[in-house]
Amino acid sequence: MAVISSAYTNIVPIQAPVITELYGDVGFITFGPSQSYTGPSGQFIRFIWRLWTSGEIIPWPSPCGSNCSYSSIYIGPAYDCVNVVPSAVPNLTVTGPTMPPETLFYSTSLEGNLSTEGLWVQYSSNGLYTNLTTFRCQLYNATYDIAVQFINNQLNVTTELTYNEPVNLTMASTYTLLPEEYLLNPGGFNGVNPNVAWIYANYYQIHLMISGLLEGFVAENPVNGSIEYYTSLNLSPLVGDLSSEISFPQNFPQKIVDFLTNVTLSMTYFLLHPISASTDATKPPALYVNTNATIVTYPTRYAYSSSTLWAMYGAAIGSVAVIIALGCYILLKNGVDADMSFSQVMVATRNKSLDDLCVGACLGGANISKDIRNTKLKYGELRGQHHHVCFGKEEEIASLRKRGHAEISNVRTE
């Protein structure tokens, strides 16, 4: 056995969706009446939550057909999450309501000086609160090298990350909180290029959203032993139902990296659903760029299922063979090869009483009265008339004997 594939491939230019460098107001941030920062836009919040709760990227329609592939490069924010050895773990500030630290299964630190170093996460990798693993996710400006493949219109993306330089979160938070006028005017804030300021501001907004999703803790209540949690983590497919079982993924740090990758890839969503006009967005978060796609065409082969054909034909031939055998038997019994022709009807209806019955109904159709229709008729030998076979009223017809036609016909010849 061998798999023979004779697919044809063509390389054609296409316009593929890709995210921009976010060097402008892409609508992630909203500003108040006094041009002060008010928080993420509603559409951006819904976008992040959709990704968080589904655990999958938002696919985009194929720009090159149902079976094709292309590659692309874009620059965007990326996390570099690494485990921290226990001796290097600082004292982390647990956000949320205070709980005894010895019962913590999961916590994040978003506040204080540590937050400027990135996102700190502590979690129990084996279900025991005494054995916590700590990792830190640092935000980078990174180059995404993506290979996009559509197989039967199903999207499959492989990414390769190259970290460029870490994002200074202190500076980024400053840019984010700046009044909008500083971000719009060249050199408006300490001579910083507004494009750069916007990139940092957008990156920081994304970081804030993801931090908010991871924020909180999971702990055991020391009084009744129940699990209590204050986090949005349980709304993600990353973990199960925290109230029944505490189970974190084996490669938790990588999952956070992947989530931000999903966020950047899914920004192509805004091509079809632009950020609403209620924001001050002036730049799109994604656009179409020219690239080459490899389009795979699978030729069509004929496939025949003989069982499908013969299941129907066999049943038909079998049943008709039985019917033909029955027909032969009936033909022998009739003694004449009768048909449904007009001449056959004519010779079978030569009867005076039928003529009388049909008076006034010669044109047929509506002229055939109900009485005529309800008259009982029989086919046989007319009583009192020697060897006259025809339709007649029930009382005037005698039954034909076996092979009646032939016998009567023969009698007439004599």
Added chain:
Amino acid sequence: MKPAAQPTLSSTPRDDRNCGHIFPGWKSMGLWFSMLLIAVLAGIGQDRFYAYLHGRLTEEVSISQAWVSRVGNTFAYLFKTVLVLAVGKAFCQAFWLSIRRDALRLGTISAIFNLLGNPLNVLDQELRKKRFGLLTLAIITWMIPLCAVFSPGALTGCQDTAIHS
């Protein structure tokens, strides 16, 4: 002047000579078996045609997909047509036998007479009660054309990822 003799419908010597010693139904029987044979040959023809196409790329076949479809449909049409004719002929024989048995309403006889052409005649109550065998034959006649609908579906086109031995 003496009037010409009126011939009676039932006593024409020429008609009577047709009923000789040879059984008059041999033509019908021959036709029946010929029709069955044609149906079997049509089925085999369609089977061989499809078997020839099986596994071949559509581009490899000298006729277009449209013509492949037409050829398959022609086999299927021939198959169902001859079988419907065969059953229809058996229905005629059964009709003439059934009307000898007992008396029926003229409306019922009309309904049976036109049953193959008008399925609405099944609404006749007496037909359903007293001539169920004829009704069965009629239903089979109506069902046989379904073969021509489904059998061309035995040949499909699939993308070239199949396993070939």
